[in-house]
Amino acid sequence: MRLEDLGEAVAGCTRTVEYLPGEYLLRVGAPADECFLIEQGRVALEVHAPARPPEVLLTLGPGDLVGLSWILPPYRWACDARAVQPVRVVAIDARRVRERCDADPRLGYHLLQGVLRAAIDRLQATRLQHLDVYRDPTS
Amino acid sequence: MSAAPEATWVPRRYRVDAVRPELNDTVSLELAPAAGEAPAFEPGQFNMLYAFGIGEAAISLSGDPADRARLVHTVRAVGPVSRALAGLAVGASVGVRGPFGAGWPMSAARGRDLVLIAGGLGLAPLRPALLRVLADRAHYGRVAVLAGMRTPREVLFRAPLATWQGRTDLEVEVTVDRGDADWSGHVGVVTHLIPQLELDPRKATAFVCGPEVMMRHTAERLLTVGLEPTQLFVSMERNMKCAIGLCGHCQFGSAFVCKDGPVLRFDRIARALAVREL
Amino acid sequence: MPERDAAEARLIEAPALQALIDALTARGYAVRGPRRRGDAIVFDEVARLEDMPRDCTTTQSPGRYRLADAPGAGYFGFSPGADSFKRWLHPPQQTEFRFRREGAAFVPIESAPAGVPRQAFLGIRACEIAAIGVLDRVFLEGPYPDPGYQHHRDGSFLVAVNCASPGRSCFCTSTGTGPRVERGFDLALTELHDSRHRFVVEVGSDRGAELVAQLPGRPAPAAAIAAARAVSARCAAAMPERFDRERVARRLRETPEHPRWAAIAERCLGCANCTTVCPTCFCTTMVDRTDLAGTTATRERHWDSCFTLGFSHLHGGSVRASTAARYRQWITHKLSAWLDQFGMLGCVGCGRCVTWCPAGIDLAAEAAAIGDEPGAPSGSDAHAP
Numbered sequence: 001m002r003l004e005d006l007g008e009a010v011a012g013c014t015r016t017v018e019y020l021p022g023e024y025l026l027r028v029g030a031p032a033d034e035c036f037l038i039e040q041g042r043v044a045l046e047v048h049a050p051a052r053p054p055e056v057l058l059t060l061g062p063g064d065l066v067g068l069s070w071i072l073p074p075y076r077w078a079c080d081a082r083a084v085q086p087v088r089v090v091a092i093d094a095r096r097v098r099e100r101c102d103a104d105p106r107l108g109y110h111l112l113q114g115v116l117r118a119a120i121d122r123l124q125a126t127r128l129q130h131l132d133v134y135r136d137p138t139s
Numbered sequence: 140m141s142a143a144p145e146a147t148w149v150p151r152r153y154r155v156d157a158v159r160p161e162l163n164d165t166v167s168l169e170l171a172p173a174a175g176e177a178p179a180f181e182p183g184q185f186n187m188l189y190a191f192g193i194g195e196a197a198i199s200l201s202g203d204p205a206d207r208a209r210l211v212h213t214v215r216a217v218g219p220v221s222r223a224l225a226g227l228a229v230g231a232s233v234g235v236r237g238p239f240g241a242g243w244p245m246s247a248a249r250g251r252d253l254v255l256i257a258g259g260l261g262l263a264p265l266r267p268a269l270l271r272v273l274a275d276r277a278h279y280g281r282v283a284v285l286a287g288m289r290t291p292r293e294v295l296f297r298a299p300l301a302t303w304q305g306r307t308d309l310e311v312e313v314t315v316d317r318g319d320a321d322w323s324g325h326v327g328v329v330t331h332l333i334p335q336l337e338l339d340p341r342k343a344t345a346f347v348c349g350p351e352v353m354m355r356h357t358a359e360r361l362l363t364v365g366l367e368p369t370q371l372f373v374s375m376e377r378n379m380k381c382a383i384g385l386c387g388h389c390q391f392g393s394a395f396v397c398k399d400g401p402v403l404r405f406d407r408i409a410r411a412l413a414v415r416e417l
Numbered sequence: 418m419p420e421r422d423a424a425e426a427r428l429i430e431a432p433a434l435q436a437l438i439d440a441l442t443a444r445g446y447a448v449r450g451p452r453r454r455g456d457a458i459v460f461d462e463v464a465r466l467e468d469m470p471r472d473c474t475t476t477q478s479p480g481r482y483r484l485a486d487a488p489g490a491g492y493f494g495f496s497p498g499a500d501s502f503k504r505w506l507h508p509p510q511q512t513e514f515r516f517r518r519e520g521a522a523f524v525p526i527e528s529a530p531a532g533v534p535r536q537a538f539l540g541i542r543a544c545e546i547a548a549i550g551v552l553d554r555v556f557l558e559g560p561y562p563d564p565g566y567q568h569h570r571d572g573s574f575l576v577a578v579n580c581a582s583p584g585r586s587c588f589c590t591s592t593g594t595g596p597r598v599e600r601g602f603d604l605a606l607t608e609l610h611d612s613r614h615r616f617v618v619e620v621g622s623d624r625g626a627e628l629v630a631q632l633p634g635r636p637a638p639a640a641a642i643a644a645a646r647a648v649s650a651r652c653a654a655a656m657p658e659r660f661d662r663e664r665v666a667r668r669l670r671e672t673p674e675h676p677r678w679a680a681i682a683e684r685c686l687g688c689a690n691c692t693t694v695c696p697t698c699f700c701t702t703m704v705d706r707t708d709l710a711g712t713t714a715t716r717e718r719h720w721d722s723c724f725t726l727g728f729s730h731l732h733g734g735s736v737r738a739s740t741a742a743r744y745r746q747w748i749t750h751k752l753s754a755w756l757d758q759f760g761m762l763g764c765v766g767c768g769r770c771v772t773w774c775p776a777g778i779d780l781a782a783e784a785a786a787i788g789d790e791p792g793a794p795s796g797s798d799a800h801a802p
């Protein structure tokens with residue numbers, strides 16, 4: 001997506017941030033006060049569990065939105081996001097965007113459509129991933 | 140127009156010249172004709188390979204269409220025939236009938252941008268198309284290859300993919316459904332890479348090959364980002380006994396996958412693809 | 418084949434059928450025609466007129482076939498049984514090749530080329546002539562002609578007979594393939610029972626003309642030709658159209674999801690009787706075997722049926738796992754997809770699938786229902802051409 005897909009609600013609420021490989025954009029359980037639109041580089045969404053290496057669920061690239069949990073309470077991240085390459089993102093002040101949307105549902109509706117588009121694409125991709133279509137069909 | 144009668148059912152004998160292990164259950168066979176040259180083929184076409192006493196299977200050609208000394212087939216051992224084929228040793232005989240079917244529309248794609256999207260073993264029938272493009276690179280616009288694989292250990296054609304990734308005149312991206320500790324590439328399904336393409340899908344032709352569900356999702360995504368429905372081609376798979384439209388097995392709606400396909404224009408089969416158990 | 422002059426038609430007395438059989442035999446044809454076997458009429462070798470059933474009829478209806486005496490019915494007063502020319506032109510089993518293992522390699526085992534079998538089909542009906550036309554299109558007119566069919570078809574001589582009355586399963590008026598034989602034959606008989614038991618013999622080919630000239634008889638007078646036409650007209654009148662074939666073809670193409678499929682699947686046993694008796698069902702599978710020592714391998718082609726689960730097998734399972742999907746495939750192919758593939762219907766209205774269905778499913782009734790009932794909307798139209 002492009003920043004415009006989120007509409008006027010994000011206008012003036014953004015800044016550019018860069019991350020080095022290995023740095024985290026967000027951490028599971030932390031407050032979801034800021035989300036990111038990737039301009040350059042690759043970001044891995046990870047979950048970690050004790051006694052095993054962290055698992056990459058999905059990698060995101062230019063045009064992808066990092067972080068969806070800022071839209072709804074309790075506004076906490078559901079997984080980690082780690083830069084796997086030098087990454088440049090547009091960081092969006094989620095708190096201010098939420099306040100604007102609360103004040104102007106028209107803006108909010110537009111924004112939600114943009115975020116929901118990304119969420120649905122993510123959901124459909126996850127379904128396909130879950131189907132494991134390349135496995136040996138006879139096993 | 141017609142083949143000699145004896146050629147209709149009786150395979151030509153080829154010798155296994157080399158067996159290249161690709162994956163745990165997948166090998167590439169290099170086959171040399173017992174006499175003469177191998178027949179010319181078009182990228183996307185297939186042969187019927189015969190394993191002595193076991194039977195025939197339709198296997199797409201995965202080698203270089205410019206190489207007339209040998210046929211290359213990449214075989215995954217999933218059934219009795221493909222298991223027998225994948226287990227052949229150098230020097231063994233294989234029966235070959237073909238090449239059959241409609242391949243990728245290479246000439247229609249000339250002068251345009253081209254995106255090849257593969258899922259798993261679907262990369263095999265796309266490889267001749269890419270090799271043909273590379274041999275004739277100036278006549279195509281921007282070219283991208285997107286490949287979705289199951290895991291890093293199951294990335295087909297790892298070495299050629301790495302070579303292609305090193306070229307500046309190709310955009311090559313490989314993604315896996317499930318990564319591992321050593322994998323620093325993309326994780327996620329191949330459709331997710333489509334919006335990140337550097338070329339403009341609205342000006343491109345797309346060739347897609349992989350499991351049917353993957354092709355449906357991929358088509359949907361390509362059309363969403365503006366690819367013309369008439370510029371989208373998929374390679375279908377159905378049960379096949381004869382490969383020449385006589386056995387009836389491979390029917391998909393009104394199409395015989397063996398002779399009208401395996402490569403079919405998406406808009407002509409979009410409705411059929413949505414119907415269960417067709 | 419151009420329409421030939423009706424003036425070539427001959428009138429022969431019934432016993433002259435023996436002369437016809439003899440003339441065919443003299444020209445090297447094995448004559449195959451109707452024979453009674455048990456309580457059914459089959460299609461097999463006929464040497465003498467007495468080999469053929471006489472004065473009998475059949476009553477046929479969905480799931481039912483009965484042979485009965487019918488004095489005065491003549492030689493062709495019955496409707497054909499399950500058997501047909503098909504197994505003679507497209508044999509149920511054909512050997513395609515044999516190989517012998519030699520070390521790591523294998524070499525072909527040459528077999529002496531078989532001579533072209535000359536066979537004459539005596540008494541085949543309009544629907545069967547149409548079915549041969551369908552198989553010719555499928556097997557001979559594509560880019561890869563089938564050598565097996567070609568081999569059996571090349572030497573065949575077709576003596577048709579015009580049906581006098583339809584069986585209750587018959588619906589050739591609905592498929593546009595009968596009851597009168599119009600083309601594609603060498604000779605066509607119409608049995609007359611007016612003042613005497615006679616046949617009008619129409620000529621459809623040069624070799625037919627050559628042969629009929631050898632038979633005792635005379636040029637057919639206009640009255641006899643008119644009487645023969647009337648036989649076909651009466652037969653047609655007794656067989657009202659059961660469905661609108663264009664409408665059915667369109668509906669099948671447009672509404673693959675139809676509630677009727679589930680209803681049929683409740684009754685269909687998936688037994689493949691219909692495809693076995695169908696004179697146009699051409700599907701085959703390959704059967705590979707080796708001898709016990711594994712030194713020779715044989716590949717045979719056998720009749721197959723889209724009603725079997727294995728027919729659409731793809732690694733992992735069957736594409737058409739449900740009976741509903743398999744019945745849909747069959748009827749959609751016959752009445753719709755065939756038009757797209759071959760420019761003609763795949764059904765010739767012979768009614769065999771109706772009579773020989775153990776569940777009594779009536780294809781014509783199902784076609785009519787599909788044509789009349791609104792179906793469920795099909796899949797996405799978004800990318801339709």
